[in-house]
Amino acid sequence: MCVATGNWRKQPPLTINPHAACMEGCQLNAYYDPGTPELVFPQFVDKGRTKYTCSSFDVVAHEAGHACLDAMAPGLLKTGRLDHKALHECFGDVSALFASLELASPAQQEVWLKKPHMGTCIAGDLTGTCIRDPHDDESISCEEHSLLKPLTRFMCQYLQHQWKNRARGVSPINILRQAQHDFLAAILLNLGSSNILTAITHYFHNHKTPIDDSYLTLLTYHFTMCSGVV
Numbered sequence: 001m002c003v004a005t006g007n008w009r010k011q012p013p014l015t016i017n018p019h020a021a022c023m024e025g026c027q028l029n030a031y032y033d034p035g036t037p038e039l040v041f042p043q044f045v046d047k048g049r050t051k052y053t054c055s056s057f058d059v060v061a062h063e064a065g066h067a068c069l070d071a072m073a074p075g076l077l078k079t080g081r082l083d084h085k086a087l088h089e090c091f092g093d094v095s096a097l098f099a100s101l102e103l104a105s106p107a108q109q110e111v112w113l114k115k116p117h118m119g120t121c122i123a124g125d126l127t128g129t130c131i132r133d134p135h136d137d138e139s140i141s142c143e144e145h146s147l148l149k150p151l152t153r154f155m156c157q158y159l160q161h162q163w164k165n166r167a168r169g170v171s172p173i174n175i176l177r178q179a180q181h182d183f184l185a186a187i188l189l190n191l192g193s194s195n196i197l198t199a200i201t202h203y204f205h206n207h208k209t210p211i212d213d214s215y216l217t218l219l220t221y222h223f224t225m226c227s228g229v230v
């Protein structure tokens, strides 16, 4: 996802702290600090055992996604706007999904792209339980880690749609690269919009027509539900 846009933020090299001390009661946690800038992966305790968040591929890819987006679109983390925060969280989860797919074999990629409910199970490799599943939108709220789900799910469905309707000879990695490019273009071209979440979905709807209208309606419902705070 870290492609050159020609407009990268100038900042010191990213520091990575893979074995930070445990924080907030030794709960599972990790974060990107844009100030330093730094990726911090604290230890945590799970069922009496000390574990390291840096050992989770999803968690590392998610936090690295924050750093990439902050470099490409500096300022989103400073506005305090909920849509910007939710976009950052979505970008982290989609980065984890794209990175997992990228590293899989072509045969595994095909299996993934056909999977019902394809998505990310963030931190499932650490505790056996997903801390976030984009297909679980029963209890969606206007908190950024919850509000990200419709857009993450949308990107999963977009990837699967593109795979299903691919031209002859197109490989999974071609589909993945195109989806990465499209997602990034949708973000960077809509940075000035009043609600970047809805702007991105409309961008896809307008430029990449295959999106199901009923799905767009669902997305709009979730986003407008939070319109008072976005």
Ligand SMILES: [Zn+2]
Pocket (backbone or CB within 6 Å): 062, 063, 066, 088, 089, 092
């Ligand atoms: Zn995050």
